[in-house]
Amino acid sequence: MKTTAKHFPGFHYSASELLKYITVAKDFTLMLSSGEFIKFTPIDDSLFEDWLIANNVQNIRKEEGWIIE
Numbered sequence: 001m002k003t004t005a006k007h008f009p010g011f012h013y014s015a016s017e018l019l020k021y022i023t024v025a026k027d028f029t030l031m032l033s034s035g036e037f038i039k040f041t042p043i044d045d046s047l048f049e050d051w052l053i054a055n056n057v058q059n060i061r062k063e064e065g066w067i068i069e
Contacts, residue, residue: 008051011040015055022060023049030057 006014013032020031026045030038042048053059 005051008042008048010042011048013038015051015057018052018055018057020058020060021052028052 006016008015013030017032017034018030019033022029023045026041028040028042028045028048030040032038040048
């Protein structure tokens with residue numbers, strides 16, 4: 001699968017609909033451009049995160065001021 005593909009297999013939204021994400025373990029919480037939040041647990045979390053990064057979806061944990069404890 002091409003990581004910059006518009007859709008990820010098994011995921012019902014296109015990359016262009018996503019703004020930000022955060023992941024805990026293998027569970028992703030994603031913010032859509034509509035402002036809605038959704039949850040998704042991919043079979044391959046690493047591949048899904050690579051797809052998000054390749055499509056410039058912002059990782060909330062990397063925002064300035066985010067505190068990781």
